[in-house]
Amino acid sequence: MNADKGFRGIRTVESEPYQLPGAVTDILLQGGRFLNAVATDERHRKDVVAFVLRYFFATECGATASSAYTAVSARIPAERPSYASVTSILPAAAWAERESHDLFGLVPVGHPDLRPLVLHEHWPQGVYPLRKDYPLERRQTYVDASWTYPKVDGEGVFEVPVGPIHAGIIEPGHFRFQVMGDSVLHLEPKLFYTHRGLEKRVEGLDVSSGLPFAEQVCGVCSVSHAISYATAAESLSGVTIPIRASYLRVLVAELERLYNHVGDLGNICAGIGYAYGSTAGSALKEQLLRANAALTGHRYLKGSVALGGMAVDVTERQLLELERALSRIEPRVEDLVQAVVTDDVVQNRFRKTGVLSVQNALNLGVVGPAARASGLPLDVRRDQPYLAYDALQFEVPVQAEGDVFARYWQRLLEARQSFSLIRQVLNRLPEGPVKEPIEDYPKESYAVGVTESPRGENFHFLATDEAGRIARYHVRSATYANWPAVAKAVQGNIVPDFPLINKSFELCYACCDR
Amino acid sequence: MMTAFVNVLQVLLLLVFAPALQGVIKKCKSWLQGRTGPSVWQPYRDAWKYLHKDEIVSEHASPIFLITPYIVFAATATAVTLVPVFLDSSLLASTSTLLLAVYLLGLARFFTALSGIDTGSSFGAMASSRDMFVSLPAEPALFLTLLALVLSDHTLNIVTVTAHTILHPGILLSPVFYLVLLAFFLVLLTETGRLPVDNPDTHLELTMIHEGMLLEYSGKRLALMMWSAELKQIFLYTLFIDLCVPWGMADDRATPLRLLLGVALFFIKLLFVGLVVAFVEMSYAKIRLFRVPRLLAAAMTLSLIAIVAQYLL
Numbered sequence: 001m002n003a004d005k006g007f008r009g010i011r012t013v014e015s016e017p018y019q020l021p022g023a024v025t026d027i028l029l030q031g032g033r034f035l036n037a038v039a040t041d042e043r044h045r046k047d048v049v050a051f052v053l054r055y056f057f058a059t060e061c062g063a064t065a066s067s068a069y070t071a072v073s074a075r076i077p078a079e080r081p082s083y084a085s086v087t088s089i090l091p092a093a094a095w096a097e098r099e100s101h102d103l104f105g106l107v108p109v110g111h112p113d114l115r116p117l118v119l120h121e122h123w124p125q126g127v128y129p130l131r132k133d134y135p136l137e138r139r140q141t142y143v144d145a146s147w148t149y150p151k152v153d154g155e156g157v158f159e160v161p162v163g164p165i166h167a168g169i170i171e172p173g174h175f176r177f178q179v180m181g182d183s184v185l186h187l188e189p190k191l192f193y194t195h196r197g198l199e200k201r202v203e204g205l206d207v208s209s210g211l212p213f214a215e216q217v218c219g220v221c222s223v224s225h226a227i228s229y230a231t232a233a234e235s236l237s238g239v240t241i242p243i244r245a246s247y248l249r250v251l252v253a254e255l256e257r258l259y260n261h262v263g264d265l266g267n268i269c270a271g272i273g274y275a276y277g278s279t280a281g282s283a284l285k286e287q288l289l290r291a292n293a294a295l296t297g298h299r300y301l302k303g304s305v306a307l308g309g310m311a312v313d314v315t316e317r318q319l320l321e322l323e324r325a326l327s328r329i330e331p332r333v334e335d336l337v338q339a340v341v342t343d344d345v346v347q348n349r350f351r352k353t354g355v356l357s358v359q360n361a362l363n364l365g366v367v368g369p370a371a372r373a374s375g376l377p378l379d380v381r382r383d384q385p386y387l388a389y390d391a392l393q394f395e396v397p398v399q400a401e402g403d404v405f406a407r408y409w410q411r412l413l414e415a416r417q418s419f420s421l422i423r424q425v426l427n428r429l430p431e432g433p434v435k436e437p438i439e440d441y442p443k444e445s446y447a448v449g450v451t452e453s454p455r456g457e458n459f460h461f462l463a464t465d466e467a468g469r470i471a472r473y474h475v476r477s478a479t480y481a482n483w484p485a486v487a488k489a490v491q492g493n494i495v496p497d498f499p500l501i502n503k504s505f506e507l508c509y510a511c512c513d514r
Numbered sequence: 515m516m517t518a519f520v521n522v523l524q525v526l527l528l529l530v531f532a533p534a535l536q537g538v539i540k541k542c543k544s545w546l547q548g549r550t551g552p553s554v555w556q557p558y559r560d561a562w563k564y565l566h567k568d569e570i571v572s573e574h575a576s577p578i579f580l581i582t583p584y585i586v587f588a589a590t591a592t593a594v595t596l597v598p599v600f601l602d603s604s605l606l607a608s609t610s611t612l613l614l615a616v617y618l619l620g621l622a623r624f625f626t627a628l629s630g631i632d633t634g635s636s637f638g639a640m641a642s643s644r645d646m647f648v649s650l651p652a653e654p655a656l657f658l659t660l661l662a663l664v665l666s667d668h669t670l671n672i673v674t675v676t677a678h679t680i681l682h683p684g685i686l687l688s689p690v691f692y693l694v695l696l697a698f699f700l701v702l703l704t705e706t707g708r709l710p711v712d713n714p715d716t717h718l719e720l721t722m723i724h725e726g727m728l729l730e731y732s733g734k735r736l737a738l739m740m741w742s743a744e745l746k747q748i749f750l751y752t753l754f755i756d757l758c759v760p761w762g763m764a765d766d767r768a769t770p771l772r773l774l775l776g777v778a779l780f781f782i783k784l785l786f787v788g789l790v791v792a793f794v795e796m797s798y799a800k801i802r803l804f805r806v807p808r809l810l811a812a813a814m815t816l817s818l819i820a821i822v823a824q825y826l827l
Binding site: 158159160161162166167168181182269271272273274275276277279283343345346348349494495496497498499 | 543546547548549636637639640643644709710713715716717718719720721795796797798799800801802803804805
């Protein structure tokens with residue numbers, strides 16, 4: 001095992017496939033926080049000739065983005081693609097290891113649950129679509145097999161299958177409840193119905209044409225994904241974006257957080273049929289969306305970020321309009337939340353419902369508002385600052401309860417910070433260009449881009465091939481990290497509270513699947 | 515002869531306007547939420563749509579599933595013939611006892627719950643078990659409330675009680691009356707599947723009570739089940755009006771003009787009850803399932819206090 005430093009600012013620790021648990025333990029003991037594990041197929045590279053599995057950790061709190069990360073990297077030999085799983089010491093890595101098992105055929109020896117995650121049971125065994133020798137267009141035949149999942153036995157225990165198609169217009173996801181009366185003993189979610197093959201699709205494209213794909217990863221966190229991708233690309237090329245662009249990115253990122261959080265403040269009320277809350281919330285969200293459209297030309301802020309800076313610039317007049325709109329909306333958000341939280345039915349339904357303990361949040365690697373509402377003081381914006389966050393004043397609110405109420409209240413606490421951040425940007429937006437041209441990208445290199453989206457940390461991994469094109473692109477959205485926590489938080493609650501608990505996490509399905 | 519004709523008219527009126535009441539409440543709720551909302555005639559369009567759709571019946575369903583809509587509709591429609599609407603008599607005035615009304619609704623509820631379990635769908639079974647859980651305290655609460663209202667009349671006949679109340683507007687001054695009014699209203703919300711007990715507008719299958727039991731129905735049978743639910747609602751509102759605010763009803767010597775005034779007054783009262791319901795639904799969220807018995811216990815307590823008070827005051 002040796003440590004070399006400074007690969008695009010990422011400290012790399014090399015490890016043998018079967019020494020991974022030890023190497024990972026070392027990093028964890030140094031206070032590293034697990035982000036994600038990314039597999040790459042580098043068998044065709046003469047200097048590698050193997051699969052490479054990299055475990056990424058955030059190691060240096062308060063450091064700048066470029067030197068804050070550590071990768072534990074292992075070459076997994078092509079002829080015997082197996083390694084020692086770290087899931088038993090790092091439960092947060094469970095899904096990442098299952099995913100690389102599905103898509104690359106890398107076997108994590110000692111993994112407690114190696115059922116298919118991404119590809120479901122109808123995909124033929126032994127076919128690994130993200131390997132380089134698998135052509136993009138190849139179709140697979142349907143395999144007739146049944147899904148296996150943990151079952152609970154006993155008198156009075158019933159199984160309630162829900163979805164993947166629901167009565168409301170929402171994304172597909174299947175949930176198996178093992179219930180006793182109305183109490184949930186175990187919830188087994190089956191997601192990954194919306195695989196679009198984005199990661200495979202961008203392989204071989206120019207780095208510059210990957211951005212639209214990154215924006216489509218998620219419909220409601222598209223700015224955060226775009227900035228993650230752009231950060232990775234810029235860190236690859238070594239370009240520093242203009243200072244005005246870094247402030248403008250903060251502006252759009254916070255506007256995105258704002259419309260999501262305000263929308264959630266209303267939408268969580270729909271989980272208990274509280275019409276006042278959900279209607280008032282969606283009305284406020286609509287006003288924010290219109291403000292977004294007035295500023296960037298897109299209600300969901302798409303197309304505003306470009307590689308090397310921003311694709312749109314703003315005028316003084318637009319900023320004034322935005323400021324006016326926000327000062328109209330902010331007191332109404334406070335009013336809405338005051339009215340909602342003083343309702344005794346809301347108190348009764350929200351409090352002590354869907355509790356996620358700090359220990360579970362830590363073990364599962366939960367991120368974002370859900371983690372902070374459970375007592376984990378995490379925020380990429382503060383811990384590994386990027387863009388102009390270093391120069392701006394904001395707090396990272398943390399609560400201890402971890403119930404639906406805490407997650408609801410968390411949205412308000414964070415929305416207040418976003419309002420304040422936006423004001424600061426509006427007051428001191430520097431003049432200058434908004435885009436720095438990027439000439440070319442280095443060959444056979446990689447970089448990561450990590451940002452704090454409304455749902456938590458979005459992690460993008462971008463590697464280039466021998467021609468400087470995209471060799472591997474991987475996205476771990478905040479949702480991906482948080483889904484296992486929903487199943488945990490539901491345990492012991494009653495079935496009719498599930499929609500409420502689910503809404504309090506407000507996770508997407510598609511960005512988890514890509 | 516004239517009275518018999520008007521009595522038939524009364525039943526027809528409730529049958530025809532039951533969906534409209536549902537539409538009106540929906541419209542009021544939409545307005546309160548600042549939305550335009552569907553037209554008040556939407557329930558008729560829905561019914562028309564269901565009647566022209568194919569029906570899909572689960573292969574696991576037994577004949578109970580198939581006959582339930584007819585039983586439920588028949589029971590509810592029979593209940594409707596018991597109550598005076600705008601004339602102080604009813605089609606089945608001689609058998610019009612509160613006991614019969616309560617048990618006709620009970621019969622409908624029993625079969626609805628059976629049909630929910632019948633197809634083996636987990637949502638239906640969950641909804642049925644919740645409905646039974648709610649009805650366990652709801653039925654005695656309804657009965658106690660009705661008892662508190664009719665105690666002083668020494669009869670259970672709805673028509674007699676209504677006529678008696680019309681002659682004695684003095685009860686408006688009694689505090690007992692308002693206790694019962696409140697209790698009756700709580701029971702009304704529960705029995706018609708309204709917030710804070712059940713959310714009639716939700717698409718969240720996991721939280722449904724009444725709607726959950728209907729999930730497996732489609733086509734004509736769904737139309738019939740929906741109509742029955744709307745009929746039950748208008749029946750309970752009418753009963754509420756009869757027992758609590760019957761003034762303005764026409765009697766059998768009334769002129770056609772007086773009858774029309776009775777109809778108008780009935781609609782105004784109905785609209786008012788609907789408005790109050792819409793307002794309550796707007797301002798409340800759904801309470802936790804296990805809290806529903808407490809709500810009904812409150813209704814029962816109010817009724818009990820009312821009964822005791824009638825002996826003391």
